[in-house]
Amino acid sequence: MSVPRPNSDNPSQADVGSSPRAVATPRDRRFRVLVSVGMVGLTLVILWLGIGRNLASQYQSYWEARQAAEDNAPIGYLGLNPRRSYNDRAVVFLSENEGRTTLFAAKRGGGEPDEVYDVTEASIDLATLEGGFGRDSIPGIDYPIIETAEGERGGRLRTRQDVFALGLGPVSRVYPRDLLEKIEMVNDRVGDAPLLIVYDRGRTTAFAFSRAVDGSVVSFGSTGYSRFKQPVLYDRKTRSLWVIENAELLCIAGSLKGRSLKPGPTLVTTTWGDWSGKNPNTTIVVGNDRSQPIPSE
Numbered sequence: 001m002s003v004p005r006p007n008s009d010n011p012s013q014a015d016v017g018s019s020p021r022a023v024a025t026p027r028d029r030r031f032r033v034l035v036s037v038g039m040v041g042l043t044l045v046i047l048w049l050g051i052g053r054n055l056a057s058q059y060q061s062y063w064e065a066r067q068a069a070e071d072n073a074p075i076g077y078l079g080l081n082p083r084r085s086y087n088d089r090a091v092v093f094l095s096e097n098e099g100r101t102t103l104f105a106a107k108r109g110g111g112e113p114d115e116v117y118d119v120t121e122a123s124i125d126l127a128t129l130e131g132g133f134g135r136d137s138i139p140g141i142d143y144p145i146i147e148t149a150e151g152e153r154g155g156r157l158r159t160r161q162d163v164f165a166l167g168l169g170p171v172s173r174v175y176p177r178d179l180l181e182k183i184e185m186v187n188d189r190v191g192d193a194p195l196l197i198v199y200d201r202g203r204t205t206a207f208a209f210s211r212a213v214d215g216s217v218v219s220f221g222s223t224g225y226s227r228f229k230q231p232v233l234y235d236r237k238t239r240s241l242w243v244i245e246n247a248e249l250l251c252i253a254g255s256l257k258g259r260s261l262k263p264g265p266t267l268v269t270t271t272w273g274d275w276s277g278k279n280p281n282t283t284i285v286v287g288n289d290r291s292q293p294i295p296s297e
Contacts, residue, residue: 075156078145078287080182090114093132101126105223105239106135117223117234117241122253124243129232133224136294138231140222141186143289149276153286159273164206165282166265168193172282174275175267179285180206184231186285187211187219187295195264196220200244202229208264209249213237213256219295237297 090104095116102116103126115135119126131138147154157163162177171191180186180199188195194211211217218237225232233242233249240254242261249261268275276282 075176075178075286076153077176077179077182078153079141079290080139080179080288081290089133093129094119094126103129103225104132104134117239117253119241119253121257122241123250123257124227124252128227129225130227131225135223135234136221137224138222139183139288140220141183141188141285141288142219142221142295143292144186144188144285145287145289146283147286148283149280151284151286154284157272157276157284159271161272163270163272163275164197164267165270165275165279166190166208166267167279168265170281172275172279174272174282174284175206176272176284176286177204179287183288184222185220185233188285193264196249196261197267198231198233198244198249200230201226205269206267207244207247207249208267209261210264212262213259216297218297221294235297236295 090107093104095102095104099120100118101120101122103119105115105117107114149155149157157176164175164177164180166173168191173188173190175186175197180197181201184199186195186197188197194217196209196211197206198209199206211219213235216237218235220233220235220242223232223234223241227243230244234240234254235242235251235256238255240251240256242249242251244250245260247263251257251259
């Protein structure tokens with residue numbers, strides 16, 4: 001007896017017991033790609049949260065520590081130490097005597113009475129004065145030590161270091177901010193221009209003024225007082241007192257009261273890298289020659 005062979009043309013016999021093979025459509029393929037991409041993205045997020053963020057934080061801390069170490073490396077500025085001890089500070093700054101008001105200036109020593117400024121007709125509110133450590137107790141620069149970018153200290157300036165800079169034709173000069181923060185003023189000469197550089201701690205900026213008064217070049221020193229975090233200066237020729245008013249240096253007491261110094265060139269606030277890149281021959285104030293005596297005028 002013969003067994004009949006299945007007829008492949010008869011679906012009821014040929015496909016019995018077999019499953020049809022699914023054919024992937026373009027939509028199915030796109031879905032699978034999206035799922036794969038999503039899984040990869042989720043894995044990366046998990047790795048970032050677990051490992052990457054910690055590594056990034058460690059790298060940031062390392063970079064900040066490295067920059068801080070560079071910033072704290074000493075430049076080696078010279079002659080910026082105070083001239084006098086803070087022990088010279090007077091007990092009483094303002095005094096009234098025979099209708100005159102005087103302001104402590106300096107101790108003479110040897111039992112002699114203190115030196116004073118006559119501020120009877122001062123044009124400012126004397127109650128705004130602070131400090132009082134004595135004339136030239138806060139250091140200024142009378143004999144600038146100048147270097148180029150190749151100098152021992154100039155070569156230590158960092159690219160991102162803040163500086164105040166000025167240009168007078170082919171001549172340019174830089175005053176590092178951290179140097180000016182240690183002092184109050186610089187009696188300088190840039191090219192043929194006698195200039196007074198004054199640092200304003202209140203506004204963290206610096207101004208330049210001409211040091212010519214009535215046709216003569218004079219030097220300025222610190223009184224040891226400040227006003228609104230701005231230095232109160234005196235000129236060494238007449239011992240008159242000067243303060244910053246807006247962008248001027250105004251005499252407020254003494255024989256030159258009412259005079260003001262002519263503004264000098266504008267000081268540019270920039271970085272050493274930016275300024276030196278544009279002015280490769282610039283010079284830098286890096287200290288004060290303290291072997292020289294304080295000028296008498």
